[in-house]
Amino acid sequence: MGSETDTGGAARVLRSVPPLRRTVSALRFGTSASACAGRRAVRITIPAVAVFSLSLYGLHQPVTATYGLFAAVAMAGLSRIPGTGRQRAAVIIRVLPVGWLLVTAGTLLAVRTWTAVAGMLVIGFLLSYSAVAGPRLAGAAPGLQLMYILPCFPPFEPQTLPERLGGMTLGVLLLVLCESLLLPDPPTTSYRDLSADAAMTSARCATELTHPPWTLATTTAAAAREAGDALRPLRVSEAERPAGPGLREQALAHAGMASRVLLARLREVPGPGPQGPHPHSLALLREVATTARKTAAALRTGRPAAGADHLGEALAAYRLHRTVPANGTESESTDAVMRRQAILLETAFAGVTLATAADLALGGRPTADRTQDAGFWYARHSDAWLWGNRMLDHLSPHSVYFQNAVRISLALAAARTVAGLGSLPHGFWTMLAVLTLVRTTAAQTGSTVAKALTGTLLGALVAAVVLLLVRGNTAAYAVALPVIMLAAFWIGPTHGVGWGQALFTLVVSIVFAQLAPATWHLAELRFLDVFTGSMIGLAFGVLAWPHGAQRELRRDVAALLRAIAETIASTTAVLTRVRAPEPSGLPSLRHALTLAESSFAQYQSEPRRPGTTPVDWHAALIAGHHAIRGSRRLLQAQDPAEVHSFPPGWRAGLSGDGDALAERYQLTSTLLEGARQTVPQAPQPALGGASADRPPGASAPPVYYDAEAWLRALAVDLRHISDTVADATDEAPDEPSRTARR
Secondary structure, X not given: OHHHHHHHHHHHHHHOOHHXXXXXXXXXXXXXXXXXXXXXXXXXXXXXXXXXXXXXXXXXXXXXXXXXXXXXXXXXXXXXXXXXXXXXXXXXXXXXXXXXXXXXXXXXXXXXXXXXXXXXXXXXXXXXXXXXXXXXXXXXXXXXXXXXXXXXXXXXXXXXXXXXXXXXXXXXXXXXXXXXHOOOOOOOOOHHHHHHHHHHHHHHHHHHOOOXXXXXXXXXXXXXXXXXXXXXXXXXXXXXXXXXXXXXXXXXXXXXXXXXXXXXXXHHOOOOOOOOOOHHHHHHHHHHHHHHHHHHHHHHHOOOOOXXXXXXXXXXXXXXXXXXXXXXXXXXXOHHXXXXXXXXXXXXXXXXXXXXXXXXXXXXXXXXXXXXXXXXXXXXXXXXXXHHHHHHHOOOOOOHHHHHHHHHHHHHHHHHHHHHHOOXXXXXXXXXXXXXXXXXXXXXXXXXXXXHHHHHHHHHHHHHHXXXXXXXXXXXXXXXXXXXXXXXXXXXXXXXXXXXXXXHHHHHHHHHHHHOOOOOHHHHHHHHHHHHHHHHHHHHHHHOOOXXXXXXXXXXXXXXXXXXXXXXXXXXXXXXXXXXXXXXXXXXXXXXXXXXXXXXXHHHHOXXXXXXXXXXXXXXXXXXXXXXXXXXXXXXXXXXXXXXXXOHHHHHHHHHHHHHHHHXXXXXXXXXXXXXXXXXXXXXXXXXXXXXXOOOOOOOOHHHHHHHHHHHHHHHHXXXXXXXXXXXXXXXOOOHHHHHHO
């Protein structure tokens, strides 16, 4: 009865303080940056302070207290694991064994400075390089780095390893509970749901095309464009982007891209001629709609539907019967009709790709007949092989993941060397400064360091005053710690790195003042350590790939466009028998696409000036996938008899169209690689134009129109790339001096 009275009284007090009630409500349900930071601050502070106070004042184990507090801070404050609380908790609990290994390694390698430095060099590289596995592991890497940094300093006390592991484990487990149960984040729309929405929109578009007036209404076309844009990576929550190397994640990313392609192709389907739509075309569109609808339902329920089978059969039948007259109509081999049918084939192939990729993403079995498309190369390998392939693909100086790993490992090793040779009392603060302040561009690192040093200086001054006034009153420190920690992790993320460093300086001063008697010199040491770490980080930021992903992205996309150009030229040359079939160059195109995707992923994490218009780099990635898929399909499906029956004018026309489009891709590639901000708007190649060698009323075999439809789609992709590059106001990566001046 007493507890009920107390609870009721507390509730009345809460209701009687409207500002407090509004704050609590905003903290629980708000979606603003402040509300998100507030929830995160609460979830960090509670486990960190709880394990610290329990271990220090209850168990009288300062080592356990230290490792418990810093484990919670490392995995929730220093790490940036995207997603909801439950998603972060799942990641944290999975990497707990890695934390045990790192604490053990740091404890044992602290015996000598050179062993600790060597360990830092290797571990720093491996943990940073693990970002190739996706945003969640990349977000956890900084926290895991701290798990090694903290124990790798003197004194060398391997006998305290059980206490260190126990404190770290207790801190992590309390953090997992808080992340799972306390102040849950608002749910986000998953990439699978976004893909399902796009598939359902595709079904509506395909259905509308089967009814008069046989074209999409303006509102339907706008809805299709919006559904496709919703799958652009910049509009998808980082936690929901399928960026990992595993089969399911690659298949889900493939499904999302196929959804965008399908929606784009449906918007391009032209209306029928005076004779009306061919029954076979209507049947194919109905099957596209049915398959897209089944795929959408499968993506929502999470159960594979194998919807591509019927559409694949309908597609094969359509390829055989599309030139057969129906219902007394005249021949279906006129030029306009064949072009429309080629676009319908592109649309249906996109539908097959979407259904197959969605089935694989939901755990369907990758049978050989369903994954012979070159875009499904990953379906023929195990997850272990895919992980290894991803790791090896990025072992290159041109990979942004490799660059970041080298930069941070060298900087951390240098900081550990300076701290060891200089016998800095709190040397791990130097390494922590490197870990938290180094960014992917030199300009960004310089700006961050300047703000951080200003904040650290002010925080050190306040901490010195507090240490002078409070002196050895540990009770006062214990009461102040949760308040200051809550403020540090709430205000820091919303007000900038300067505020964060100032408040965190106050936090660590209060923490270490409880662990051992401290004077105002502790704040002085904190500033000197952070200053040393900042200078080391700034030096390596300038020396090691100072431009981040901006220049690398242009270089990688330029290489991708060159690979696309080579694929276009070689494919049309083989189709027109200008060149004999050669070993496929698609692996090199896939490699270029992989590097471009990784650079694009990092580019999204780098800040840009307010008001700038970014390039739609995702369009280039789509063009790469489209080139891979179309080239393999055309080369596998070609009929030698059809190719040899090409009238000379049509053969020359296809060869000329391929060469013209390849040249345009090469030009755009050259301009991008030269870091030009704009691409001259030269006219696009006039694909499929008239030729003096083409007799009036004559038509080429279907393979010609299929190839021309592929070239036209790639021309649309290129036009979109060129337009967005021309309209973009992003800073050119070859102007670092201007960036530094700002």
